[in-house]
Amino acid sequence: MFTRKGFVGAFALALVGCSFITAVEAAGDPGSHAFGSPATQAQIAGWNLDVLPSGAGLPSGSGTPAEGSKLYAAQCAACHGAEGQGIPVPGHGVFPRLVGGIGTIATDAPAKTVGSFWPYATGLFDYIRRAMPFTKPQSLSSDQVYALTAFILAKNGIIPDDAVINAQTLQAVKMPNRDGFYSRLAPETDNIAAYSITGP
Numbered sequence: 001m002f003t004r005k006g007f008v009g010a011f012a013l014a015l016v017g018c019s020f021i022t023a024v025e026a027a028g029d030p031g032s033h034a035f036g037s038p039a040t041q042a043q044i045a046g047w048n049l050d051v052l053p054s055g056a057g058l059p060s061g062s063g064t065p066a067e068g069s070k071l072y073a074a075q076c077a078a079c080h081g082a083e084g085q086g087i088p089v090p091g092h093g094v095f096p097r098l099v100g101g102i103g104t105i106a107t108d109a110p111a112k113t114v115g116s117f118w119p120y121a122t123g124l125f126d127y128i129r130r131a132m133p134f135t136k137p138q139s140l141s142s143d144q145v146y147a148l149t150a151f152i153l154a155k156n157g158i159i160p161d162d163a164v165i166n167a168q169t170l171q172a173v174k175m176p177n178r179d180g181f182y183s184r185l186a187p188e189t190d191n192i193a194a195y196s197i198t199g200p
C-alpha cells in the first residue's frame, strides 16, 4: 500500500525533479526542452476561423449565386451532384445532398440538407470555409466562400437568385428550420439533479 510516508517521499522527489528541470532550462541547454517556436500571427489566424450564429467572425468580402454557380460546377458538383442532389458512393454511403427537403424534417421521411435542417446560414459559410472542398479544405478565398454559400442558399430557394451575400446580409438570412430546435435543460452544472441517475 502507498503509505503516507511513501507519498511524502515521492512528492519530495518530484519537487527535486522539478527544480532540476528548471535549472537545466535556465541554463539554456539546447539538448533539452529546446523545441518548438512561438506561433506566428498568421498561424493563429489560420486556426481562428469560427463564425458564430450571430455572424461574429465573418470576414469582409461578398459573393452572388451566379458567381457561386461556376465555382460549384468546378469544385463541388463531382461529389454533391450538379443540382446539389448528392451522389451515392457504393459501399461508402453518400456524398451529402445539399438542396431540398424543406418541410420534411418533422415527417416520417426527413431529408436532412443544408436547406431543410441547418438553423443558421452563417454556419454554412463556416463549414465550407473550414472543410470544403473535401480534398482541399481551406483553399477558397472569402469571396469564393460567400459565393458558394449564396449559390447553395439560392438553390434552396432561401434567398433570391440576385442576392449579394456578405457579412451583413448573411447574418440576416433566416433558415427555414431556425425554430425547429429547442434548448436542452440548463447546463449540467446548473441542474445536476436533472442529470443524476440516483438523484441528488
Ligand code: HEC
Pocket: 072, 075, 076, 077, 078, 079, 080, 094, 095, 096, 097, 098, 112, 113, 114, 124, 127, 128, 132, 133, 134, 135, 148
Ligand atoms: C471529394 C468529394 C467532395 C467535394 C469535391 C466536395 N464535397 Fe462537400 N462534402 C463531402 C463529404 C464526404 C461531406 C460529408 C462530410 C462529413 O459529414 O464529415 C461533405 C459535406 C458538405 C457539406 C455539409 C452537408 C451536411 O448537410 O452536413 C457542405 C455544405 C458541403 N459539403 C459543401 C461543399 C462545397 C461548397 C464544395 C465545393 C467547394 C464541396 N462540398 C466539395 C464531399 C465533397
